[in-house]
Structure formats: structure tokens, C-alpha cells
Amino acid sequence: MDAKGASASTPRGIRKSNSTRSAGAHSTTSHESVRVVGVHPLGTLRVLGPESSPRISEQNDVEDDDDQGPPPLESPVENAYGLSGNQHNSPQSSSASPTKRSRDPQAHEMGGGDVAVILDLPDLFVVAYDSVSFTAQNFVGVRDVQAGPHFFWVAHPSGVAARDGVWLLGSESQNHVHVVQWDSYNEMLTEATRSESRNSAESMPNIHAQLVPYADPSRLTEGGGQLSVSQVERNRRIWNQLTTHVNATVLNRITGPQVGGWIVHTLDRAQGALKFSPEVELERAVPNRNLQRRELHFAFQSTTRLFSIESLGSERTREATDPSIYLMSQIEDTKNNLVYDDLLGEFQFAFVVGVHLGNDASLEQWWFMLLKLLVKSHLLVQGQPVLVASMWHTVAAQIAYSSQWMESSVLENNDTRCRELRIALIIYKRRMEEFLSDDENIVTPDHLAVSTAFSRLEAVLTDIGWDLSGDYLRKGIVVMEDGEEVELELTDLEAEDERGEWAPEFVELDENGRERGLISWSD
Numbered sequence: 001m002d003a004k005g006a007s008a009s010t011p012r013g014i015r016k017s018n019s020t021r022s023a024g025a026h027s028t029t030s031h032e033s034v035r036v037v038g039v040h041p042l043g044t045l046r047v048l049g050p051e052s053s054p055r056i057s058e059q060n061d062v063e064d065d066d067d068q069g070p071p072p073l074e075s076p077v078e079n080a081y082g083l084s085g086n087q088h089n090s091p092q093s094s095s096a097s098p099t100k101r102s103r104d105p106q107a108h109e110m111g112g113g114d115v116a117v118i119l120d121l122p123d124l125f126v127v128a129y130d131s132v133s134f135t136a137q138n139f140v141g142v143r144d145v146q147a148g149p150h151f152f153w154v155a156h157p158s159g160v161a162a163r164d165g166v167w168l169l170g171s172e173s174q175n176h177v178h179v180v181q182w183d184s185y186n187e188m189l190t191e192a193t194r195s196e197s198r199n200s201a202e203s204m205p206n207i208h209a210q211l212v213p214y215a216d217p218s219r220l221t222e223g224g225g226q227l228s229v230s231q232v233e234r235n236r237r238i239w240n241q242l243t244t245h246v247n248a249t250v251l252n253r254i255t256g257p258q259v260g261g262w263i264v265h266t267l268d269r270a271q272g273a274l275k276f277s278p279e280v281e282l283e284r285a286v287p288n289r290n291l292q293r294r295e296l297h298f299a300f301q302s303t304t305r306l307f308s309i310e311s312l313g314s315e316r317t318r319e320a321t322d323p324s325i326y327l328m329s330q331i332e333d334t335k336n337n338l339v340y341d342d343l344l345g346e347f348q349f350a351f352v353v354g355v356h357l358g359n360d361a362s363l364e365q366w367w368f369m370l371l372k373l374l375v376k377s378h379l380l381v382q383g384q385p386v387l388v389a390s391m392w393h394t395v396a397a398q399i400a401y402s403s404q405w406m407e408s409s410v411l412e413n414n415d416t417r418c419r420e421l422r423i424a425l426i427i428y429k430r431r432m433e434e435f436l437s438d439d440e441n442i443v444t445p446d447h448l449a450v451s452t453a454f455s456r457l458e459a460v461l462t463d464i465g466w467d468l469s470g471d472y473l474r475k476g477i478v479v480m481e482d483g484e485e486v487e488l489e490l491t492d493l494e495a496e497d498e499r500g501e502w503a504p505e506f507v508e509l510d511e512n513g514r515e516r517g518l519i520s521w522s523d
Contacts, residue, residue: 106197107175108204110143114170115211116152117141117200119181119192126155128356131235131405134217143211145170145178149246153356154182154189162266163357164189167251177201180261191259238405241397243348244390250345254296264294264353270361271295296361298346299338300330302368323372324379340387344394347374351398355410366410367417370395375424378431385446392453396460403464411464425461425468429454 108115116129118141127136129152142152145168153165166189168178179197183190192200200207213219215236218226227235251262306323318325331338347369354362374395380388402410411418435441436451458468509515 104173104176106177106179106201107173108177108201108208109175110204110208111175112144113174113214114145114147114168114176114178115141115143115204115208116145116150116168116178117180117211118152118154118189119179119196119200120184121154121182122184124157126157126159128153128155129214130239131401132217136212136217139212140207140210141212142214142217143208144214146214147172147174148240149243151243151352151356152180161187164266165264165353165357167246167255167262167264169248169251177204178261180263188265189263191261191263197260238397238401241393242352242401244394245341245345246348246352247345250342250349253342254298254346254349255294256297264296264357264359266357266359268294268296268359268361270365271297271301296365298350298365299336299342300327300346300369300373302364302372306372322376322378324377324383327373327377327380328383340384343369343373344387344390347391348394351410355402355406363410367414371417371420371424375421375428378428381432381435381447381450382441385444385450389446389449389453392450392457396453396457399457399464400460409464422466422468425457429458429468 118127118139121127121136121139123138125136125139127134127139129142130150135157147170150168150170151165152168153163155161155163166180170176177197177200179192179200180189181192181196182188215232216227255262255264255268304326306326327343330336331340331343347366350362350366350369353359354366374391377388399409399411402408411421432451432454436443436447461468
């Protein structure tokens with residue numbers, strides 16, 4: 001009834017509707033005519049039972065009293081690893097009385113280890129985690145995931161599309177269910193909703209048998225497994241060496257805090273990327289306006305000045321050529337909230353994300369840290385030998401992994417950088433041996449461990465044809481493509497030859513051109 005048809009005799013209040021008026025017909029607002037929007041297909045959303053509602057459980061604990069006032073504010077939501085977004089800013093965190101923690105809603109009781117689930121992944125897709133990759137059909141997830149950092153990534157089987165990855169930290173309890181979701185519209189991984197994560201954990205008894213075993217995904221095939229025990233152990237050992245210092249602190253600083261995992265993408269760029277950087281060019285080649293690109297925040301940036309403006313003369317030269325002082329000052333500065341392990345954590349993050357996702361920002365960061373920071377920090381051997389030993393173990397594992405586990409080595413197609421790295425490693429070896437052989441220096445077992453770790457790196461480089469011995473070619477004949485022979489003289493180590501035990505010795509000659517101080521039998 002419209003406004004003109006209203007009369008004074010019309011009863012006031014809410015009138016009872018005619019429930020039989022639309023019987024046998026479909027209303028235009030019924031569920032059958034509503035268009036489904038969003039990333040969740042029709043029928044996948046579930047209605048939680050009343051007993052699972054946090055509001056009802058809270059109301060059952062208190063009496064219905066109108067004078068109790070509004071309900072208290074909810075506490076900060078913790079992510080899957082127990083890290084609260086404002087746990088350091090809460091003024092009541094120290095005075096609040098301890099309460100009994102409720103059961104983890106993301107826990108399962110199937111045993112064996114953590115579970116990683118990727119929802120709504122296409123039927124045929126390339127799936128990889130840590131040192132294993134395979135083409136999966138109807139992929140659900142991975143079980144028996146052990147404690148520590150793990151990197152999962154997915155890609156289209158064609159191999160031409162961008163890749164998406166997520167860092168997960170296996171829990172110490174070994175019963176956590178990690179859940180991420182594939183956004184089919186934007187073609188990227190995204191954070192799963194709380195309800196979907198909880199549903200996956202609750203349905204674990206039904207889907208656990210469909211999950212891929214972490215150690216060998218081929219166990220679900222008819223052959224019953226293709227990897228031997230030694231191969232499984234080899235994969236596990238190399239991955240541990242690649243990610244020993246990756247933790248929640250490093251991941252939160254680089255990618256920003258995320259719920260359930262730390263998602264990265266091929267097109268993620270470094271903070272403050274230049275207009276004509278490789279990341280920008282790749283973004284233009286793979287346009288996707290709906291893609292939420294993230295900035296990677298590295299604490300040790302390539303644009304950072306490696307020396308103090310307060311230093312002058314030879315002191316500034318030493319700082320510019322040896323960034324040890326810069327690194328130690330940055331890490332020991334309390335305002336930066338860094339520890340020495342963060343240096344290797346960022347270095348390991350950059351390598352894993354760079355080589356697996358083809359992320360240019362991470363690859364550039366890896367080369368910068370290796371060429372400009374780590375291999376030139378000669379003084380770190382004296383002050384931080386444990387860190388340096390771990391660094392060379394990491395570099396050896398990275399080069400071995402990229403040459404033996406990957407289709408192409410990280411050193412390929414980088415002739416200029418490889419040449420610079422080889423020269424820098426030769427110089428580093430000389431400086432290290434000088435320190436260890438000097439009787440005035442106090443050499444501890446930790447310092448000797450640096451030499452052992454560097455020897456391991458030398459063995460890996462020998463397998464790819466590199467030689468770091470002191471017999472470096474200074475002059476030789478090079479045959480050109482047209483057969484012409486050209487004599488070349490290399491001056492890469494000229495500055496290094498002018499110092500230390502390799503420096504030329506200055507002697508005083510007499511009037512006959514002979515060295516003074518020598519015994520002569522003719523005089």
C-alpha cells in the first residue's frame with residue numbers, strides 16, 4: 001500500500017505478513033536468484049554450530065545482568081605461530097592475571113608432524129616445497145612436516161606464468177595445520193579465512209590419507225615411492241643448511257606480519273625500487289592490476305653507504321673496502337633491533353625466494369650481500385668467527401643446491417659477477433690464511449672452523465671448475481674466435497700482490513748493483 005491509500009483506520013504497528021502469498025513462486029530475493037561473488041564457489045561456505053560461537057560461550061560464563069556494561073574488547077588475535085600484532089604495546093600484558101589457554105583450533109590429532117593445506121588449487125598444477133617439486137593432480141596438502149622453516153610454491157604447468165610462494169614455520173608441537181588458499185580470480189596465493197582454516201583442521205581425519213608425505217610425495221603413487229632413504233636424508237640436510245637462520249622475526253621484517261604464513265610472489269619488489277629496475281620491467285611484462293604486490297624490506301640495502309661520513313682519509317678507504325665496521329655498527333645499534341643471525345637470515349631468504357620464484361629483487365639482494373658485504377668483510381673473521389663459519393657453510397650449500405637440485409645454477413649467465421666473486425674469494429682466502437698463521441693473533445677453535453667451512457666451499461667450487469689457489473694467471477695467450485692469438489695481462493690481483501707476504505721486497509743495492517748485506521766470496 002502506498003502513502004495515498006493510507007487511512008486513519010489503518011492499525012498501527014507491525015502487521016503479520018501473508019506467508020502464502022508467494023507460495024509456489026520464486027521471489028526475486030530468494031537464494032536461487034542471488035549472484036555469487038567472491039573467490040569462494042557456491043556451496044563451500046559452512047554455517048558454524050551455535051556451540052562454536054565465541055559470543056555464546058562468553059554469555060554462558062556470565063549472568064544476564066543489564067548493569068554489567070558493554071563486553072570487554074577482544075584481545076589481540078594471535079597468528080598461527082603465537083605472535084601478536086601489538087604484544088609489545090599492551091600496557092596490561094604484564095599485570096593481567098594468567099588464564100588457561102584454550103586448545104589450539106588449528107591442531108590435529110593424526111600424528112606424524114604438521115600439515116600444510118592449499119585450498120582450491122587447480123586440478124593440474126606444479127607444486128613444490130623445500131627441495132622437492134612435482135606436477136600434482138587434485139593436490140590437497142602435505143603431511144608429516146617437521147619443525148623449522150619451509151617454503152612452498154606453486155606455478156602453472158606451462159612454466160611461463162609468475163610463481164607464488166609461502167613461508168611456513170613448522171611448530172614444535174608437531175600437530176599444527178597450516179592453511180593457505182588459491183585465489184583463482186587473481187591467480188595467486190592468499191590468506192585463508194579463519195573459518196576455512198578451522199574447517200580444514202576439523203576435517204583432518206577425513207583427508208589425512210590424501211595428503212602427500214613430506215619426505216617423498218611419490219609414495220602415494222602405485223609404485224609406492226621413488227626416493228631412497230639416502231636421497232630423503234640428502235634433501236633434508238641440504239634444506240636445513242639453506243634455512244638455518246630464517247625465523248619469524250626475519251620474515252616479519254622483510255614481508256610484513258601475515259596470518260598463517262608469509263606469502264611472496266615473483267613480482268614483489270624491493271623497498272624503494274627504481275623506476276627502471278628489473279622488478280618494474282617484469283611487472284610490465286606480466287600485467288595484473290588485481291595482484292597485490294608487496295614490498296620486501298631488507299635491513300641491509302644495496303643503496304646504503306658502507307662507511308661513516310665522520311671518517312676521513314685512509315680510515316674511510318678501509319671502511320669502504322671492508323664493510324665489517326659498517327655491519328657491526330648496524331647490528332649493534334639498538335635502534336635497528338638486529339642481531340648477527342639476521343644477516344644470514346636475510347641472505348638465506350633472498351636466495352630461496354630468488355631462485356625458486358625468479359624474483360629479481362631477491363636475486364639482486366643476494367648478489368649484493370655476497371659480493372659487497374660478506375666476501376669483503378675480512379675483519380669479521382676475528383670478531384665473529386661463528387657467524388662467518390655459518391656464512392661459508394650457507395654459501396657452499398647454496399651453490400651446490402643451485403647446480404645439483406635446480407635446472408640452472410645461480411652462477412650461470414652472470415659472467416661479470418662470477419669473475420668478481422672469484423677474485424674476491426681468492427683475496428679472502430689470502431687474508432684469512434694471514435690471520436690464522438700470524439703468531440701475534442689469538443686463534444681459537446672457532447677461527448679454525450672458518451677455515452674448515454671455507455674449504456668446504458672450495459670443494460663445491462672445484463666441482464664447477466673454479467680454482468681459488470694462489471697460482472692465478474696474470475699473463476697469457478688468448479685465442480680469439482677468428483683464430484687470432486692475443487696476449488693479455490690481467491691486473492685483477494695487482495693491488496693484492498702489493499701487500500702482505502705477496503708484496504715485492506725492497507732491497508738496497510751497492511754501486512755494483514748487488515744487494516747490500518749479502519756475503520761475497522770474491523771481495
